[in-house]
Amino acid sequence: MADRRYETLVLIHPEQGETGCKELAARIQALIEEQGGTVSQVQDWGQRELAYLVSKQRRAFYVLFEYRVTPQALQEVERNLTLMDPVLRFVSVRQAENAPPAPPRHTRRPDREDAEGGEDAGDEGDVGMLDEREMS
Amino acid sequence: MARERTGGSRPPRRRGMGRRKVCRFCADKTLLIDYKDSRTLGTFLTERGKIIPARITGTCGRHQRRLTVAVKHARTVALLPYTSVYP
Numbered sequence: 001m002a003d004r005r006y007e008t009l010v011l012i013h014p015e016q017g018e019t020g021c022k023e024l025a026a027r028i029q030a031l032i033e034e035q036g037g038t039v040s041q042v043q044d045w046g047q048r049e050l051a052y053l054v055s056k057q058r059r060a061f062y063v064l065f066e067y068r069v070t071p072q073a074l075q076e077v078e079r080n081l082t083l084m085d086p087v088l089r090f091v092s093v094r095q096a097e098n099a100p101p102a103p104p105r106h107t108r109r110p111d112r113e114d115a116e117g118g119e120d121a122g123d124e125g126d127v128g129m130l131d132e133r134e135m136s
Numbered sequence: 137m138a139r140e141r142t143g144g145s146r147p148p149r150r151r152g153m154g155r156r157k158v159c160r161f162c163a164d165k166t167l168l169i170d171y172k173d174s175r176t177l178g179t180f181l182t183e184r185g186k187i188i189p190a191r192i193t194g195t196c197g198r199h200q201r202r203l204t205v206a207v208k209h210a211r212t213v214a215l216l217p218y219t220s221v222y223p
Contacts, residue, residue: 009172009213050214051174060214064172091213093171102172 003037003068005095007102010081011054011088012061014047021061024086028065035076037069045105054088066095066102157194161203169202171209174216181207185217 010028012021021044029039045062054060069077074092081090161167167176180188180195180203187207190200210216 011213051211051217052214052219054214062213089213091171091209093209 003070004074005066005068005097005099006074006092007064007066007095008077008081008090008092010063010065010090011050012063013055013086013088014057014059014061016061016086020086021063024084025063028063028081028084031080032065032067032069032073032077035069035073037067037073037077039065039067041066041101043102043105057088060088064102159194159196159199161199162196169199169206171206171213172215174210177203177207177210177216181216183220185219 010025012024016024025042025044029042032039041064043064043066045064047059048062049059050057078090078092081087161169169176171177180193182188187204190197193200195203207216211218
């Protein structure tokens with residue numbers, strides 16, 4: 001059975017706290033490995049503001065997993081993720097075999113600035129909440 | 137039906153002035169479409185959070201399709217909003 005490269009971004013309930021989040025991440029990693037997968041990277045993004053409320057929460061912990069599993073095993077992993085209560089949401093995406101591994105957060109694309117003159121000046125990450133915009 | 141009045145040999149003319157838009161992802165091959173990169177994706181959204189049509193941004197069809205998928209992935213994990221008007 002050919003395994004494939006996937007990555008899953010998991011949103012963890014803020015109630016879990018730093019330690020709870022770490023534990024859960026370890027549990028998820030174990031889960032993937034249990035299914036015969038090999039985890040190549042686990043990235044902890046820490047707590048981030050959500051673009052909209054999820055389960056009445058404004059923030060959540062983000063953890064990214066990069067791994068290889070068979071498609072059947074992925075199904076099982078996803079099923080188990082939906083059963084974990086502190087997991088608010090997740091998204092699994094298949095990665096191309098030759099795609100570079102996810103660069104660490106916030107150091108992504110340092111070459112951008114000089115590549116194009118001051119395009120997205122909208123600094124500070126999130127496009128999330130553009131309030132003070134009266135719309136009717 | 138009655139739109140094209142002067143048929144035949146009219147030179148292709150673009151409305152208005154201004155330079156032709158090029159697809160940003162074609163112009164810069166190192167720029168990857170990634171659902172995790174909410175900042176880049178955000179430049180292809182309106183203030184309301186809607187995806188800006190390729191005809192406005194100049195993105196080519198191939199990249200626009202990928203962009204759309206990326207935005208939708210980003211939305212499911214709350215990296216991008218579905219709307220800025222709070223439900």
